[in-house]
Amino acid sequence: MLIPHPLLGLRDAQEFTYLGDARLLDRPDGLADGAAAAFFDYAYLRDNPAGIHRELWFHEQGDRSWLVVTRNTLTHEILGAELARDVARARQGGAA
């Protein structure tokens, strides 16, 4: 698999390590009410879709950036990659 790194172009997936579902960006607030239940969900439960999956890859043997890669789990086709930093900022509604 080749991952289209937004800064470095097509890179071999072997240069990356895989973490999992990009929802891991949405870390719950540990001080909020119901934090234990929210953290159980966050740490352990996964949608595990057969089809389009947005997921976190770390460019460990490269520029050490985190990417959100969109990939089809049925075919391994890679549909896009963004800097996880940009995705997280956009979700928080802040400027990139």
Place this chain on the structure above:
Amino acid sequence: MRFSGFRVIKEALTGHRGWGPLWRNPDPQPAYDVVIIGGGGHGLSTAYHLAKVFGGRRIAVLEKGWLGSGNIGRNTTIIRSNYLLPGNEPFYEFSMQLWERMEQEFNFNAMVSQRGILNLIHSDGQRDAYRRRGNAMRLAGADAELLDREQVRAMYPWLNFDAARFPIKGGLLQRRAGTARHDGVAWGYARGADRLGVDLIQNCEVTGFRIEQGRVLGVDTTRGYIGAKKVGVAVAGHTSQVMAKAGLRLPIESHVLQAFVSEGLKPVIDGVITFGAGHFYVSQSDKGGLVFGGDIDGYNSYAQRGNLPVIEDVAEGGMALMPAIGRARLLRIWGGIMDMSMDGSPIIDRTPIEGLYLNAGWCYGGFKATPASGYAFAQLLATDAPHPTATAYRLDRFARGYLIDEKGVGAQPNLH
């Protein structure tokens, strides 16, 4: 039709005209007492034990393809009970004991071969860890022997003992471990279940559950609605997909594991060997092919095929351990989709939906569990109480913090 040596000779002399099909091919009834989803090893073993040990029920197994078309026919056939943790080891030892008597019990040759598994040791720390593991195994009634370097050399003189990076310093040997013919196991349980009256229904994909007031009433399938008092799910890599239809999210990711077989060679490996410094394990099939594998690919997948980096990694592991393997040509590579759980251990439990039961999370090691998993799941389905060796496999253990994490790597399925 019973199999026996006498029967084989008789058929050989009469042109093999007396063999019949191993099971019926029935159409589904409108309703059953118990419906088991998934005609892989675990589903078939569950149906067999439910009918044989607990009896008195109308049972069906619903399989979307043909019996044994999933991982049961794709694995590298290793059976062993060399786990460390108390939640696991007694269960796998129970499974080992069932392997030892299953062929006589269901009258089918599953080619169970207790040829031994040798886990190699490459450092002093690793020897300590394996000594501890061996002791844990023996405490649970399994067998384990710690071998020194010369004892390993006597077994496999051609291993790469003096590699500068990972010299072989010994091994942990379980003699009762070994291999079994994976298809034979599925067929043996299928035939055994069929003879006990279980309906094995193929080409019947479950597409949904009918659930009312928190209780399951039956399943929608590609062959119509089938009512059921209890439904047991044993669909391995497709667990998340099937359980999502019942509205459940699970602590599971689906991953692909690849396996490899070489061209047929003369006998060279009479047991199973695992490399202790990289992920590589190997045995030799009765046809002569070297059967080997290594790590999962490491990303979510339902593709049933993997990618080249893992193939390279496995080949490197093989070359480091037994350089002679470099002369063998690969015949086939394939992949299977596994239900990797968040602690690397399985789930055999009820679900929050009454009448719906789950058997899942077998990761890449569920073949060896096939007999005990089916037995324990059958016991749970029949009595609503867990088998004594399977009490730790609760679905809610993640929420309660009672993980069974053999590797100690946390909620990271691709590292288990």
